[in-house]
Structure formats: C-alpha cells, structure tokens
Amino acid sequence: MQKPILSLENIYVDFERDGVISHVLDNVSLSVKAGEFISIIGHSGCGKSTLLNVVAGLVPVTMGAALLENKEITGPGPERAVVFQNHSLLPWMTVYENVKLAVNKLYGHTESMKKVHERVMNNLDLVKMTHAKDKRPGEISGGMKQRVGIARALSMEPKVLLLDEPFGALDALTRGHLQDTVMELHDRIKATVLMITHDVDEAVLLADRVVMMSNGPKATIGKIVDVTSPRPRVRRELYDDRSFMSCRQEIVSFLEEHDRVVKFEPVPA
C-alpha cells in the first residue's frame, strides 16, 4: 500500500458570523495517494468548497489537521495550486503574462529568461492555448480562460492540483472538451488531483475515487466509491460500461437520499 501524499485527519471547520457559530465540516478524514484523482461531490452549500480551501490553506481548520507529505498545511502555497471556478485570471495581463507571473515567482530567481519562457510556453501548449498567448482574458471565451487557469496552476508544478468546480460556469460542449483535456493531462503528468463538482457524470468520468459529502451544516464524508473503469476512458463508451453505471447509480441514490434531509440553515459558501 502506497503512502498517502495528502491526508486529512479529523477536520472540523466552524465559521462565526454575527456571534452565531455554524459548523461547516464535522470530522472529515481522507487520505489521498500520489497520482490519484479524487472527485468530491455533494449538494450546494455542503462544505465541499470549504474542504478544498482547507487543503489550499485559504481556510484555517478549527480542529484536526491537513497534512501534505506529513507536513501540516498552515497557509496557501504554490505546491497546492488552485484552479478557481471563475478562472481568476488577472484581466490586465495577457494569457502569457498570467502564466509567466506564476513561473517567474517560482523559477525566476534560479532559471534563465529563456528557461522561464520555455516553461510558460510548455504549459500553454499542454492546454493548447499557445495561439492566444498575447490575448487578454477579456478577449477569449470562458473555456479558454479556464484552460489558461489550468496552465497557470500546472506551471507551479504542484504536488496536489486543486480544482474548484472548474467547469461549473461552462456550457456542456466546452465542458466535455475540458474534461477530456484534464483526463489527458492527468494521464500524462500523473498529477494528484482533488476536484470539486456537482455533476455526477463528471465526477465518475475523471476520478479514481468519488467522495460523497453529506449535507451541511456539520457535513462529513458520507461515502466513498472506487471507480474501477480502466483508463484511458472514452466518454461515449462509458454508458456501456457496467462498473461506470453502477458507480453512477450509487452516487445518484446517495445524493437523492440526502436531498430529502436538506436543512435550510444559513451556511457560508
């Protein structure tokens, strides 16, 4: 059994707002092996974004610990690069400059200009965006922006890549293309990935394991399902794949079951 690269140990997260404490995460434990692709799925407001932000270091834990390679995560850092839902590219920089900002920060002190340039171009090439390198984010489509966001995250050569509903704002066709890109990248660079999604098919298609979260407040991991379908996976063949369909069925029934007990209490996103 491989040693986990990332482990979440009994994590509790509470938020305080106007004197009211809401318990968002309640005793969440999970260990992730190197190279593993984990999808986290759950209803809106169940705290899956909070969980990802804990790993990113953007949200502090109330109790418990998140460990990356046995070191406690205490703040954000490039070894846990995030692809944000709304791309978060800096609009005053070109596509090239957005990626270069990350590369420069991490390698600018030790590597030559030429090497930095190569790194930027390589990462843009991985997501097939070299043709638009001089465009600004305002001039490219939503799918393209998200590609650049992925390139920027990859350029940090993270130990864990965190995807926060990366395709949530995209139309179905673009979404499919980007899912293929992410699958291909995962196969090529053997990245460890944590992805949040609320799309069942997406969760199963990309993941080695799908983590299902119960509803908040006091959300925790309800169930984990292994996706055993062999890689590389092809979207249109998956509906004929028995193990894919059974995973899908399991997740859908989990979500439906929990849909009935949604409590309408204010929970910070």
Added chain:
Amino acid sequence: MPFEVQKMPDPASTSTHPTAAARATIRDPIAVAQQKQINAAKLRKFADKVATWLMPALTIAAFLLIWEVISNAFPGGLPAPSMVLLESQELIFNPFYDRGGVDKGLFWHVMTSLSRVGIGFGLAAIAGVLLGAFIGTVDLARKGLDPIFQVFRTVPPLAWLPISLAALREAEPSALFVIFITSIWPIVINTAVGVRNIPQDYLNVAKVLRLHPVEFFFQIMLPAATPHIFTGLRIGVGMSWLAIVASEMLLGGVGIGFFIWDQYNSSRMSDIIVALMWVGMVGFILDRLVAMIGQYVSRGTTAD
C-alpha cells in the same frame, strides 16, 4: 433634423439609374432591402455626427447673442462680446508676447500656473496613491485616519493659504502646498476604496503564489485599483486647477490667477473675460487628459 435629410438624398429612392435599380430588384430583392437598411443607418449616423458638432456651436452662438444684446441694453456694466474682441485684441490673438516682468501673453501666464499644478498635483498623486494604498490595506490605519481626511477634504483651498504662508514663509512653496493639500484627498480616498474592493479571487491568486508585498503592490494592487485611482486623480486635477487660480490671486507674480486680479485692479474687464476662457479651456483639457490616460492605463482591468 430636416435640413440634413435634404443634404443626403436616399440613394435607393432617388436613383437616377432606373435600369440598374430594376436589374437589382429582379436579381435579388433581399439585397435591395438590405442596401436600403444600410443607407438609412449611414444617414442616421451622419446626422448624429453633425448634431454633435452643430449643437454646441448653435448654443454658443445663442449665448453670445444674448450677452451682446443685454450688454448693449445696459451700457457701463459687463462689456459685450464685440467689445471684448475690440479691447483685448492683442491678448486674444497674440498669447505669446513677452515684454518682461508680468507683462506677458496669456500663454506664459497659463504655463506658469500649469507648472505649479504639475509639481503640486504630481506630488499629491504619488503621496495620495501610497497613502490610499496604506489605509486601504491596514484597517486600523483607515479607522484612525479616515475621519481626519473626511474633515480636511472639505476645507476650501484658500483657507489653507494663511497656514501654509505662515509655515513656509514664501509664496512659491505656499502655492505648491495649497495645490498639494487640496488635491490629495480625493486621490487618497478613491485609492483606498479601490484597494479595499480588490476581488477576493485576485487576493487568493496572490496568496497561492505567495507574492511578497512589493510584488503584490505592483502586480495586483495597483492595476486592480487603477480605475478608482484615476477617478481620484481626475477629481484631484480639477481641484488643483481651482486652487492655483485662487491662490495666485493672493500671491502675485506671473500666473493666470494673478493676471485676473491684476486686470481687475486696473478695471480691464475684457482682459478678464479672455483670461476666464483660458482658465476654462485649460481646466477642461486637464480633465480630459487625465480621463484619457486613465482609460488607456486601465484598459482590460474591468474586462471579465
């Protein structure tokens, strides 16, 4: 606007080549309809452009006419436009003369005032953006300083003059200080608002990349706050122009403000009217200049 419509006949309806029109109709009625639509749109655009230039000219002409009539009806008061043209000929047509001392063309007076604005406002811009960025980031500083700024910003420019004269003891630095202290507040306040409104996404990017404060300032904070900063600069440059004209009246020497005061003392109303137009035009140009620079610099920052 009927007179414009007559100028540009609709080519589709008054075509002098019936055969060509007929051929076109036979060949493709859709193309003809499209052509009609295109022509109509072109005509509308042209009429709109003419109106943009013609309307201000008309209002100015009307304004001058009313002024002329009223001034002639009450002689001895404000000189009529025709009178101004006659009395201040040299001032209007030769802004570049220089007979030494303060006897110079208006161009030189304006340039002197502008150079004071350049220095005072330039310093205010640098200090204002830095101070604004500081109180925008450090909440305690904002809490402590904001009430003071809100009070200071309402103090009229000339009220600062006695204090700065007493402290600095000389006219020139006092004038610069008045400009500085008048124009810095809108810059500080707007910059702080811009900095406080930097989207969380950009802050997260900076955190994940672990940008250090200097990198953060230049790569994220300044560009993200640019639209707000330029709103402040634009208000600030307008106020500094107000401040310089007023303070020069009291300080004397070369400068458009003192020129106006000087002419008032020698009862040359026509010269004052000409100088006023210069003041207005220069203020307008300053405002547009800062707005244009702002637009150029912040291109892209608001695009999503």
